[in-house]
Amino acid sequence: MSEENQVEEQPKPLILEKLEANHADALLAQDESRGTVVVTVRKEQSYAILEYLKTDPELAYTFLVDVTAVDNSQMESELMQFDYARFMVVYQLYSYQGQCRARVKVPVHENDLNIPSVTTLWQGANWLERETYDMFGINFEGHPDLRRILMPDDFEGHPLRKDYPLRGRGERERFNFDKQNM
């Protein structure tokens, strides 16, 4: 069975049809992963697209399941595909109405780590974005309280970046209890 036949057999997901009709200029790539539609969009339009996915009455991706990021610095294929953007911010969405999931990926370059916060769309994004900031150093613009959430406040670095050593930089052996107002 050729590739073409397969594509013809399955109807195009509604989300892709609507995105192509309304936001074709923002789409960088579209994919499918285990039944989930995966779209990669430009950072400039990421907020508009997420807002569209949430508010469009036919799509209604009202549930933000997760916000996280991927450090692709050692994934040559991914890097080449998206103009050597080191990070990929990932939004997982779920539509109760359509009972389907969608994944929105946004490439973020290392020299410009800003991306619009979606806390105005989903309150639940607050802690998820704080975690992504803590682990990857992505700066969510417009976030009400962008602090570290998992690591201690005085921690330096962003440990889920691939260049962070697995065993740390000695922070686990080094402790200054006086500094913590003991």
Add this chain to the structure above:
Amino acid sequence: MGLDFVGQGAAETDGNIITTTIDKVVNWGRKNSLWPMPFGTACCAIEMMATLASKFDLSRFGSEAIRFSPRQSDLLIVSGRISIKMMPVLKRIYDQMPDPKWVISMGACASCGGVFDTYTLIQGVDQFIPVDVYIPGCPPRPEDLIDAVLQVQQKIASGAAPKGVEAVYE
């Protein structure tokens, strides 16, 4: 465990008078009324809870008064992973416990980091607080924890100083 246990080397007069040393009586009291402070941060804490519950029933050994206030306890049971963010909390709780105090490091994680050889995990709480008894295992069985409590009791009965006190006088 009656008074005859205390009275090693004691002389009985008329079956009514027992002599002993004050240390022995005090240690006997301490040993049989340990008040543990549970510091459960991970899976090992589940085994600790099982130990405290009716099936294994730690209270058979005089340790039933679990205190969630460090100021009322004299045995700290560290059961679980301690992250670099949690270590100052653990240290503070240890500091708040009145002397004399003993520490049990339960499980591989608390004793040496276990399988989590990562940036965020303390590789053994004994780097920062003195530990009297280590329990190996991942997780240790409740019997192991009971055995550790009995070892602490033996240590108290023998009159040996807690690890923390040794550290101060070294």
